[in-house]
Amino acid sequence: MAKGPNAFRTISEAADELGVPQHVLRFWETKFSFIRPMKRAGGRRFYRPQDVAVLNGVRALLHSEGLTIKGVQKLHRDHGLAQVIAAGLGSNGSARLDSGIDYDAPAVQARRLDDQARDRLAFALRDLSAIKSRLDGLLVR
Structure with a gap:
């Protein structure tokens, strides 16, 4: 695997x-x-x-x-x-x-990022932001 x-x-x-x-x-x-x-x-x-x-x-x-x-x-x-x-x-x-x-x-x-690399980074940033929001919510409890 x-x-x-x-x-x-x-x-x-x-x-x-x-x-x-x-x-x-x-x-x-x-x-x-x-x-x-x-x-x-x-x-x-x-x-x-x-x-x-x-x-x-x-x-x-x-x-x-x-x-x-x-x-x-x-x-x-x-x-x-x-x-x-x-x-x-x-x-x-x-x-x-x-x-x-x-x-x-x-x-x-x-270096200028090509469109594909920029899209991959934007996708990763959205995922990381969502994860951070969930972690922040858990820390508040």
Whole structure:
């Protein structure tokens, strides 16, 4: 039986999902401080759905966009984790940022979301808002 979309992933499951070897994920943890999977006793890694989204963004920036490790670090430092995650969004799982952007420039242009990604985010936001309302109602009691 397949895991649900909100289930935690082991390093092997995350690596398979992203199409990279496990040692690459371990290496990225040493280079990108914002990659922090949960670790259980014995050092076993578990990746939350957001961790996988971050890793997908890093993969897209490094492999599809051709950024260097320092380039991804700078993008994160200047524009935050949301920009890294946004790089991994797309219909085929890889990102295509606007071409011609100078990633070493002081300000990196924000990626424009396509309509499908925007619809998915709006749907997720509605679900999260409904869940928050239900939780708020339970907390009032």
